Amino acid sequence: MENRFWVLLFVCFSSFQLSFSLSPDGLTLLSLKSAIDQPSDGSVFSDWNENDPTPCHWSGIFCMNISGFPDPRVVGIAISGKNLRGYIPSELGSLAYLRRLNLHNNNLYGSIPVQLFNATALHSLFLYGNNLSGSLPPSICNLPRLQNLDLSNNSLTGSLPDDIKNCKQLQRLILAKNKFSGKLPAGIWPVLENLVQLDLSANDFEGPIPNDLGELQSLSGTLNLSFNHLSGRIPKSLGNLPVTVSFDLRNNNLSGEIPQTGSFANQGPTAFLNNPQLCGFPLQKSCKDSSDSQQETQSSVPESDKNKRKGLSPGLIILISVADAAGVAFIGLVIVYIYWRKKDSNGGCSCTGRSKLGGNEKGKLCSCPCINGFRNEDSELEDHEKSERTKCEGELVAIDKGFSIELDELLRASAYVLGKSGLGIVYKVVLGNGVPVAVRRLGEGGEQRYKEFVSEVQTIAKVKHPNIVKLRAYYWAPDEKLLISDFISNGNLNNALRGRSGQPSSSGLSWSIRLRIIKGTARGLAYLHECSPRKFVHGDIKPSNILINNDFQPYISDFGLNRLVNITGNSPSSSGGFMGGALPYMKSVQTERANNYKAPEARVPGSRPTQKWDVYAFGVVLLELLTGKAPELSPTTSTSIEVPDLVRWVRKGFEEENPLSDMVDPLLLQEVHAKKEVLAVFQVALTCTETDPEVRPRMKNVSENLERIGS
Numbered sequence: 001m002e003n004r005f006w007v008l009l010f011v012c013f014s015s016f017q018l019s020f021s022l023s024p025d026g027l028t029l030l031s032l033k034s035a036i037d038q039p040s041d042g043s044v045f046s047d048w049n050e051n052d053p054t055p056c057h058w059s060g061i062f063c064m065n066i067s068g069f070p071d072p073r074v075v076g077i078a079i080s081g082k083n084l085r086g087y088i089p090s091e092l093g094s095l096a097y098l099r100r101l102n103l104h105n106n107n108l109y110g111s112i113p114v115q116l117f118n119a120t121a122l123h124s125l126f127l128y129g130n131n132l133s134g135s136l137p138p139s140i141c142n143l144p145r146l147q148n149l150d151l152s153n154n155s156l157t158g159s160l161p162d163d164i165k166n167c168k169q170l171q172r173l174i175l176a177k178n179k180f181s182g183k184l185p186a187g188i189w190p191v192l193e194n195l196v197q198l199d200l201s202a203n204d205f206e207g208p209i210p211n212d213l214g215e216l217q218s219l220s221g222t223l224n225l226s227f228n229h230l231s232g233r234i235p236k237s238l239g240n241l242p243v244t245v246s247f248d249l250r251n252n253n254l255s256g257e258i259p260q261t262g263s264f265a266n267q268g269p270t271a272f273l274n275n276p277q278l279c280g281f282p283l284q285k286s287c288k289d290s291s292d293s294q295q296e297t298q299s300s301v302p303e304s305d306k307n308k309r310k311g312l313s314p315g316l317i318i319l320i321s322v323a324d325a326a327g328v329a330f331i332g333l334v335i336v337y338i339y340w341r342k343k344d345s346n347g348g349c350s351c352t353g354r355s356k357l358g359g360n361e362k363g364k365l366c367s368c369p370c371i372n373g374f375r376n377e378d379s380e381l382e383d384h385e386k387s388e389r390t391k392c393e394g395e396l397v398a399i400d401k402g403f404s405i406e407l408d409e410l411l412r413a414s415a416y417v418l419g420k421s422g423l424g425i426v427y428k429v430v431l432g433n434g435v436p437v438a439v440r441r442l443g444e445g446g447e448q449r450y451k452e453f454v455s456e457v458q459t460i461a462k463v464k465h466p467n468i469v470k471l472r473a474y475y476w477a478p479d480e481k482l483l484i485s486d487f488i489s490n491g492n493l494n495n496a497l498r499g500r501s502g503q504p505s506s507s508g509l510s511w512s513i514r515l516r517i518i519k520g521t522a523r524g525l526a527y528l529h530e531c532s533p534r535k536f537v538h539g540d541i542k543p544s545n546i547l548i549n550n551d552f553q554p555y556i557s558d559f560g561l562n563r564l565v566n567i568t569g570n571s572p573s574s575s576g577g578f579m580g581g582a583l584p585y586m587k588s589v590q591t592e593r594a595n596n597y598k599a600p601e602a603r604v605p606g607s608r609p610t611q612k613w614d615v616y617a618f619g620v621v622l623l624e625l626l627t628g629k630a631p632e633l634s635p636t637t638s639t640s641i642e643v644p645d646l647v648r649w650v651r652k653g654f655e656e657e658n659p660l661s662d663m664v665d666p667l668l669l670q671e672v673h674a675k676k677e678v679l680a681v682f683q684v685a686l687t688c689t690e691t692d693p694e695v696r697p698r699m700k701n702v703s704e705n706l707e708r709i710g711s
Contacts, residue, residue, distance in 0.1 A: 021051070022050055022051070022052060022053065022055070023053065023054050023055065023071055025055060025095060026050075026052065026053075026055035028092065028095055029048070029055050029058070029061065029074065029077075029095075030048070030050060031089040032077075032089055032091075033045045034089070035086045035087050035089040036084050036085070036086035037085045044059070044079065044084065045058075045059070053071075054071055054072065055074060056072050060077060061074060061076070061077060062074070062076030062078070063075060064097070074095050074097065074098060075097050075098060075099045075100070075121075076098070076100045076102070076656075076657065077098065077101050077102065077103070078102040078655075078656045079102070080102050080104045080105050080126070080655070081105040081106070082106060083106060084103075084108065085106070085107040085108070085109070086107075086108060087108060087109060088103070088108060088110065088112065088113055088116065088127075088132075089113070090113035090114075090115035090116065092113075092116055092119065093113070093115040093116045093117065093118035094118065094119070095119050096119065096120075096121065097121050098121055099121050099122060099123055099124065099657075100123065100124035100656075100657055101119075101124070101125050101126070101127075102655060102656060103126070103127055103130070104128045104129045104130070104150070104655070105128070105129035105130075106130055107130065107131055108127070108130040108131065108132060109130070109131045109133065110132065110133065110134070111132065111134030111135075112127070112132060112136075112140075112151075114137050114139055117137065117140055117142045117143055118142075119143075120142070120143060120144060120145070122143050122145065122146060123143070123146055123147045123169070124148040124657065125151075126148070126150050127150070127151050127154070128150045128151060128174070129152075129153045129154075130154050132151070132154040132155065132156060133154070133155045133156065133157065134156065134158075135156065135157055135158030135159075136151070136156060136158060136175075136180075138161040138162075138163035139163075140163075140167070141163050141165075141167040142166075143167070144169070145169055146167050146169060146170055147169050147170060147194075148171060148172045149167070149170065149172065149173055150172065151174070151175055151178065152174045152175060152176040152177050152178065152199065153176070153177040153178075154177075154178050155178065156179060156180060157178070157179045157180065158180065159180065159181060159183075159185075160175070160182070160184060160185055160200075160205075161185075162185050162188060164188055165187070165188035167192070168191060168192065168193070168194070169194055170192055170194060170195055171194050171196050172195075172196065172197040173192075173195060173198050173199070173200075174197065174199045175199065175200055175203065176199045176200065176201040176202050176203070176224065177202040177203075178202075179203065179204060180200070180203040180204065180205060181204040181205065181206070182206070183205070183206060183207035184200070184210050184213075185210070186210040186212055187210075188212075189212045189213050189215055190212050190215040192216065193217070193218060194218055195218055195219060196218050196220050196221070197219070197222075198216065198219060198223055198224070199222070200224065200225055201224040201225060201228070202227040202228075203228055204228065204229060205225070205229065205230060206228070206230065206231065207230065207231060208231065208232035208233075208235075209225065209232070209235055209238070209249075209254075210235075211235045211237045212237070213235070213237070213238060213241075214235065214236075214237030214238045214240040214241055215237070215240070216241060217240075217241075219241055219242060220244055220245060220687075220705065221245070221246065221687045221695075221697060222245070222246045222248050222687075222695050222697065223238075223241065223245055223246070223247055223248065224695065225249055225252070226250040226251055226252070227251045229252065229253055230252040230253065230254060231252070231253040231254065232254065232255065232256075233256040233257075234249065234254055234256070234258060234259060234278075235259075238259070238262075238263070238264070239259055239261035239262025239264045240262055240263075241262070241263045242263065243262070243263045243266055243704060244697070244701040244704050244705050245263055245701075246271065246695075246697050246698065246701060247263075247264075247271040248271055248694060248695065249272055249275065250270070250271070250273045250274050250275070250694070251273070251274040251275075252274075252275050253277070254272075254277065254278050255277030255278060256279070257278075257279055257280040257287045258278060258279070258280040258281065258282070260281065266700065266701060267282060268698065269283050270694055395476050395477070396473065396474075396475045397454075397476075398472065399457075399458070399461040399471060399473055399474065400461075400470070400471075400472045403473060418438070425440070426438060426439070426440045427439045427440075427441070428487060436489075437472065437484050437485065437486065437487050438484070438485050438486065438487045438488075439482055439483070440482065440483040440485070441480070441481070441482055442481040442482070442483065442561075442564055450476060453476055453481065453564065453567050454474075456560070456564055457471070457483070459533050459534055460559070460560040460564075461474075462532070462533045463527075463528065463559070463560075465528075465531075466520075466523075466524075466553070467520040467524030467553070467554055467555055467556060468524045468527065468528070468559070469485055469486060469488065469547065469555045469556065469557045472485055472486065486555075488547035488548065488549055488555050488557075489550055490548045490549050490550050490552070491548065492544045492545070492546060493517060493543035493544070493546040493547075493548060493554065494543035494544040494546075495544075496509055496548060496552075497509065497543060497628070508667040509552075509625075509667070510667075510671065511668050511671045511674040511677070513552045514626075514668075515677065515681070515709065515710055516553070516554075517546070517552060517553075517554045517625070518622060518681065519703070519706050519707060520553055520554040521546055521554045521556060521618070521621070522618065522699065522702055522703040523703050524554070524556040525538065525614055525618060525699045525703075526698075526699040526702070526703040528556070528559060528614075528699075529614070529699045529700065530698075530699070530700050534560075535611075537610060537611050537614060538556065538558075538559045538614050539562065539609040539613060539614070540558060540597075540617075541597060541614050541617035541618050542617060542620075542621065543621055545557050545558050596620065596630075596631035596632045596645065597616075597620045597621070597631065598613070598617065599612065599613045599615075599616035599617065599693065601613075601693055602616075610693065611699065612694075613693075615688050615693075615697065615698070615699055616690075616693070616696060618688055618699070619647075619684075619685045619687075619688025619689035620646065620685075620689060622681060622684065622685035622688065623646050623650055623682075623689070624646065625665075626665065626668075626678060626681060626682055626685065627646065627650065627663055627664060627665055628664075628665030628666070628668075629646055629665075630646075631647070647689045650663060650682070650685070651686065654682070660675065660678070660679065663682075664678055677709050680709045681706070684702060684705050684706060687702075688702060
């Protein structure tokens with residue numbers, strides 16, 4: 001009997017000892033498990049076994065070997081988007097080596113425990129997308145290494161504490177979509193010299209914008225103070241912020257004239273919308289309009305006093321100006337009408353077919369230069385005799401004075417089909433002197449819209465930039481429309497990355513070449529947005545529309561063609577980037593991939609293209625160049641995690657602070673010196689692919705940021 005007692009005691013003691021075999025970090029983590037209302041399937045913590053010696057193999061837990069300790073220590077907790085309901089236990093503050101805590105997009109409630117900030121190794125705290133309440137504890141800056149603080153989309157209240165100035169290593173402060181109130185404190189911002197992102201939008205902050213916000217010289221991306229109750233004038237000091245910073249001051253109570261100094265010159269009107277008392281450029285509301293109240297006051301002055309005033313009234317001056325402008329416009333219309341009547345009266349056909357394409361000369365042709373008249377080396381075109389060409393009156397016009405060619409030479413040249421799409425058929429035409437050009441056949445309709453066609457082509461032709469395909473000439477006839485442009489010899493970026501078959505290219509692209517392509521494309525797109533005659537929106541940025549030459553200089557193609565195709569009666573679709581380019585990728589594959597570069601708002605039926613569409617698409621192209629992965633491939637680092645697209649996958653990787661080697665193209669890992677540059681381009685790509693188009697930067701700012709990388 002006595003022996004049985006000792007055996008039972010030994011078994012109990014062994015079980016008691018086993019329950020405490022788990023490391024101290026593991027025991028602390030069990031407090032998080034206990035604080036969560038377990039879901040019905042229990043899948044989140046299914047492998048959190050208290051009998052394990054270490055928690056390092058548990059889901060969502062990351063460990064690292066620390067000098068002086070026999071066992072690995074917990075350095076990261078990442079359990080996000082699991083719909084967990086519960087609270088944050090204060091015991092997590094005892095994890096002395098915890099570096100990042102990522103519990104975003106759950107249903108956590110309650111306040112942020114002050115004891116959490118005893119974990120002084122914390123440098124990243126992601127708690128956004130929960131139901132947390134209470135105030136922001138001032139002791140949060142007891143964390144000496146805190147770099148990333150994202151508490152957005154919660155129900156936090158109270159003011160922004162002055163003690164935030166003690167977070168001197170802070171790089172990202174994101175408190176959007178909470179219930180913070182009070183004035184924005186002054187005197188704290190100059191100390192935060194490492195701050196690169198500040199988002200205080202969608203709160204209840206009031207009062208003036210602090211002048212010293214303009215001293216945040218490390219800021220990039222967007223300074224977002226929108227959807228608050230801020231009042232008073234916009235401080236001129238914000239103009240001292242880097243020129244790459246975009247402002248978002250929408251939906252406040254700001255007043256007065258928008259300053260015109262420094263970085264204010266780079267802001268669009270959307271940055272200041274819904275501030276009824278604001279005036280001045282870039283808003284359409286002139287500050288002179290604010291004098292209306294004074295004019296109303298003057299209306300009460302006796303009529304006899306008004307008559308004493310000399311000079312013309314403002315209304316009369318405006319009336320005279322309008323009349324003058326109308327007169328000038330009428331004269332202009334008369335001149336244009338006479339010009340076209342004279343042009344038509346001299347129209348006759350010149351049946352020689354010898355009109356020179358060059359300078360400003362224009363030729364009238366009896367036979368339209370049907371592309372079917374070309375000799376086709378690939379047997380894609382039928383060879384017709386010139387005598388069989390359709391009778392028509394056509395016009396062959398050189399847009400570039402430095403480009404000269406006889407029409408017969410063009411018609412006799414060998415032609416190769418490069419591709420077919422909704423934007424027409426494209427041919428490579430090798431002229432007699434061996435110089436290739438790209439000829440796009442747009443369609444046969446639109447014979448009654450000649451002037452509209454010519455106007456559109458001439459607008460496109462005014463776009464001249466080293467990184468944009470150059471239009472050289474055009475031909476118009478009722479049954480034939482052609483565009484002649486430079487031929488870019490080395491195919492497109494899609495082929496360079498994946499080869500013609502869609503598989504990764506064996507040769508690969510070095511980082512220096514990728515950076516060259518990135519910078520050149522950004523310069524060309526910024527020019528289209530800011531400096532082109534119509535401030536074009538491309539609307540279809542993707543690798544197959546970025547052509548490259550033998551020196552790997554990029555050229556943007558296929559901009560402005562949708563309107564031309566509409567004039568000629570074709571149905572626009574994804575072009576595949578054939579304008580001026582060689583080696584087309586399969587059209588079916590391109591059409592399938594087209595949506596992967598579209599901004600979220602671009603996928604809404606009936607939406608009109610904007611420049612922010614292009615910014616988003618460019619960001620996806622950057623991620624593709626950085627990762628080497630196509631956006632539709634749904635890459636993952638774990639087979640148990642499904643990520644719908646490339647943008648989300650990269651964002652998730654950065655939030656969880658995955659190693660760069662897990663995300664970057666393996667071909668780039670050999671270039672160790674490029675690590676900082678790769679990281680910098682990643683940051684640019686992430687700002688370009690923000691879901692909210694208003695938060696995305698302008699291409700001008702994107703290009704300026706990229707030019708600094710590696711220079």
